Amino acid sequence: MTAVQLGAPAGPSAARRRAVWLAAWPLTAVFMLSNVPTPLFVLWQHRIGFATGTLTVVFATYIGGLLLALPVAGVLSDRYGRRTVLFPAVLAGLVACLLYATAGGVAALLVARLLTGLAVGAAVPAGMAAVADVAGPERRRLASLAGSVAIGSGLAAGPLLAGCAAQLLPAPTVTAFAVEAALLLSALLVVRGLPQVRHEGGAGPWLRLPSVPRPNRRDLLASLAAYMPGMTGTSFLLAFGPSMLANLLGTSNRIVAGGSAFVMFGASTGVQFAVSRWRTHRLLATAAVATAAGMVAVVLAVRAGSIALLLAAAVLAGAGQGMSQLGGFSLLNARVPTGRLAESNAALSAWGYLFAGILPVAAGYLSDARGIAFSATVLGLTVAGTAAIGMLFVLRLGRAE
Template sequence: MTTVQQPLATRKLGGRRADIWLAAWPLTAVFMLSNAPTPLFVLWQHRIGFATGTLTVVFATYIGGLLLALPVAGVLSDRYGRRTVLFPAVLLALTACLLYATAASVAALLTARLLTGLAVGGTVAAGMAAVADVGGPERRRQASLAGSVAMGTGLATGPLLAGCVAQLLPAPTVTVFVLEAALLVSALLVIRSLPGVRRHGAGDSWLRLPSVPRPNRRDLLLSLAAYMPGMTGTSFLLALGPSVLAELLGTANRIVSGGSAFVMFGASTGVQFLVSRWRPRRLLTTATAATGAGMVLVVLAVHFSSIGLLLTAGVLAGTGQGMGQLGGFSILNSRVPTARLAEANAALSAWGYLFAGILPVCTGYLTDATGMGSSVTLLGLVVAAAAGAGALVVTRLATGCTGQPVPR
């Protein structure tokens, strides 16, 4: 008997391997938008006229929007279904595309970044849980890999696409976001095919700080020990990358700027395939080591004006972020009950992005006051120290989570 394949818009995604990766596409599309403006900030900075400190505030407003979304998105997704959160999130991303394409003021950029953060917050909470839903209990490891790789792919390809389009095609700040909007529309079609509405905990408050069940608190802390410094290291380089490249190379070429971000997040994505079968403890320990080493190389790159050291630092920072992200989400996906999974993902993301948003802003204003060398040295070493502290936490908490040792 021949089976007729239903169109994507009408077929519900099941537990097939291909379905798991397809369900992760909205994560890629939305995360592309999060980094796509990176090579264009220099254009806006020259066109509108604002200092490096303001630039890092514009960059970090995205994280502010994300932190506003996460306390609501995880709870709503667990109670009313993943699509209930994902549809509005993608619509906010489309609105942000319109604002980016027409931006003529700092206020417009701030609003676009805020909406981008809200969209990413909703997508990371509900989207990761949706991928786990499609995979089912028997494919939790693959679902964790697919969701984490989807985010890394979006983070890597967004700035590269934007850099190439902006350098080679006319109307750079418009064309990039027209293309991104088309990708977001395709993500809406995938969201339609996700599993339907589910309801949990009808009596609970829908607005609260995202958290995990009490037995999983050590799991969350263990995950954050590597995830937080890893996210901060990549945000640190992403926010100041164009400025550092301009100072080291004397170039504002947008392909170079986007390409450097692609190298960093490409390493984040690629390494996850290589280590997908590693146990969480090994993932998290290696992640902290890579992040710490990357930050030390950033300091050396600035002091010796070495693009080679800077690119190596980006690869190490991306590797640390990718391993920490995969390890953190894998622990939560394997141990947190499905009824609280989106909220748990939101909790990991919220705490991880909090530090990642504060540090680049401090770096930007410190750069305006003291220069690139001293600011990067000070705050690069702060992230390296945070990675070292994270390694100690992983070592101490790697046993005892939920009453069982983390597999080695």
């Protein structure tokens, strides 16, 4: 394969901007994989036969893989180069595609989700840092926008692709993951052209909990105050959305299921362009408000059996996730030294995904015991309350600065 060369070009500004956006393509391809299974989970559930609690465990195994990768990927990327981490990340995604396409039992789905999590957990810190490397120090804000939008675009496109395949085409799991595998192969071409930036000054063991430099701890806390509930809100809707549509709202149409996820992450992507010039603390506080409103809308949707309210919840949750993601990465990108940037990105992602993995699994088992309406209400109100507390914390830190 021929590499696409993406070192920061010395040419006109437009060429440099294109290079930054192209460098973000591997993030889009990998994050598509994370959400392609979303409309297919109900199909697998009916074909293989497992309870809602098992479904949320399969869904959250992705979080487990991600949390295994993040403590290693950020440090390795800073010390040994972005390509060193991104190549195996994309290859893990390709193996996951094969497992998804041929899955005949829960075990195959669990391994595929684990590999997906490993791919995403490696791609987030290394990919975001690689985009920053291509952008250069004078375009840090553009790098944050390009990387965050690339993630949101992948999250949006994946479920729409799978939903259309499941509703309109034969062998939907094979078709959807064959397309995704082709996209991952194209991402390998981009990875080959990325600059192999290394930072030799890093200290400490290469296997450790990802962290930020001491002066940046308040920045990480401010980011997490909005990012943790934002990620949990979208994770909740991804895990429960198809079941809510099927069990509460009376539709099993896979395009509707995939379309609702597309709407959610489409809102996540679109809102980032609209607010890209906002101050980071304003971004984070507004994100927390949107997340809280989205979770209240979820509670109202399941109580009223309303598709319109569920779509409104998806838009609000997506906007909250998008703004918290952009605000968090922008804050770290602007203030963390380059030699610790990938590790800092890993720290933000690790804590955000940990919160996003625990609550939906607990809600899945609660759903088996008490019903989906009850569990959705409990989780929705919990996340809304957490987001409200996060908003107050961010505002307090913003005033202190």
